[in-house]
Amino acid sequence: xxxxxxxxxxxLVAFLLVSSRNLVSEPxxxxxxxxxxxxxxxxxVLEERGLATAxxxxxxxxxxxxxxxxxxxxxxxxxSLDSIIGTMAERLAALT
Amino acid sequence: xxxxxAVRVLEDVITTRRSVRRYTDARVxxxxxxxxxxxxxWAPTGGNAQTWGFVVVTDETVIRAIHAVSPGISTPPPAIIxxxxxxxxxxxxxxxxxxxxxxxMDAAMAAQTMMLAAHAEGLGTCAVLSFHPRSVREIxxxxxxxxxxxxxxxxxxxxxxxxxxxxxxxxxxxxRWERRPARGSPEGFSRNDEACCDDRRGDAR
Numbered sequence: 034x035x036x037x038x039x040x041x042x043x044x045l046v047a048f049l050l051v052s053s054r055n056l057v058s059e060p061x062x063x064x065x066x067x068x069x070x071x072x073x074x075x076x077x078v079l080e081e082r083g084l085a086t087a088x089x090x091x092x093x094x095x096x097x098x099x100x101x102x103x104x105x106x107x108x109x110x111x112x113s114l115d116s117i118i119g120t121m122a123e124r125l126a127a128l129t
Numbered sequence: 130x131x132x133x134x135a136v137r138v139l140e141d142v143i144t145t146r147r148s149v150r151r152y153t154d155a156r157v158x159x160x161x162x163x164x165x166x167x168x169x170x171w172a173p174t175g176g177n178a179q180t181w182g183f184v185v186v187t188d189e190t191v192i193r194a195i196h197a198v199s200p201g202i203s204t205p206p207p208a209i210i211x212x213x214x215x216x217x218x219x220x221x222x223x224x225x226x227x228x229x230x231x232x233x234m235d236a237a238m239a240a241q242t243m244m245l246a247a248h249a250e251g252l253g254t255c256a257v258l259s260f261h262p263r264s265v266r267e268i269x270x271x272x273x274x275x276x277x278x279x280x281x282x283x284x285x286x287x288x289x290x291x292x293x294x295x296x297x298x299x300x301x302x303x304x305r306w307e308r309r310p311a312r313g314s315p316e317g318f319s320r321n322d323e324a325c326c327d328d329r330r331g332d333a334r
Contacts (some may be wrong), residue, residue: 040169044193047197047264048197051197051199051260051261052200053198054261055260070203077145100150100203101150101291104293116227
């Protein structure tokens with residue numbers, strides 16, 4: 034194991050904890066953004082370890098566009114999120 | 130005094146700047162970053178306090194650490210300029226008003242000046258307020274009285290976001306709130322009002 038193997042996990046956990054702390058006083062709409070960003074960063078960590086599937090990479094790519102979408106239009110953001118979640122649900126259903 | 134051409138250039142710089150959240154891997158020259166700060170400190174300060182300080186960060190490991198404690202930064206940028214204020218000196222110079230009101234605004238005005246200067250040089254920037262101040266202070270080894278007010282990410286844009294819709298002329302009032310200028314009137318808008326006010330810049334977060 035390389036010395037910095039866990040660094041990206043540490044960074045991800047720091048991101049989650051700081052997000053939690055800051056969201057106490059930040060605008061409520063930042064909450065959904067932070068969760069989407071956390072999903073993107075988690076997939077990024079998985080990808081660095083060769084664990085991300087093409088499906089997850091597509092999700093990360095879509096998630097990367099979402100902050101700008103939310104800044105433009107909440108409807109656009111929700112539609113994108115619903116679309117991704119729908120695709121995710123299909124995948125989960127296929128596993129049952 | 131700037132001439133008409135300068136005004137047009139400035140207007141172009143102001144209206145085409147965007148908040149950039151994705152950068153290429155290209156490094157930004159340290160001299161260019163220092164130049165941005167030198168321009169930034171020409172921004173006004175309340176009571177000419179100038180109680181600010183700037184930390185120019187190009188070290189990748191430091192940037193990663195700041196990124197981890199700054200949810201407002203999407204991906205680690207090539208450079209960060211931490212705009213700080215000496216709250217103790219700000220209070221000595223301007224009292225509580227200077228410390229709590231002027232200091233953050235002075236930092237914001239320096240940020241805007243630097244963002245426009247950066248954009249004019251082909252660089253992208255994003256002003257970030259969502260970070261954990263105590264953690265940033267720890268990472269940057271800031272003295273206790275030095276407070277990070279804003280983080281400015283800097284780099285070459287990988288993607289320039291489309292302009293969010295800007296509020297139209299409804300937000301502009303003349304003399305009193307609710308009294309809007311009549312179109313075409315001398316005190317009204319001189320040209321293409323709605324189109325001029327819409328489709329403008331992105332926001333910090």
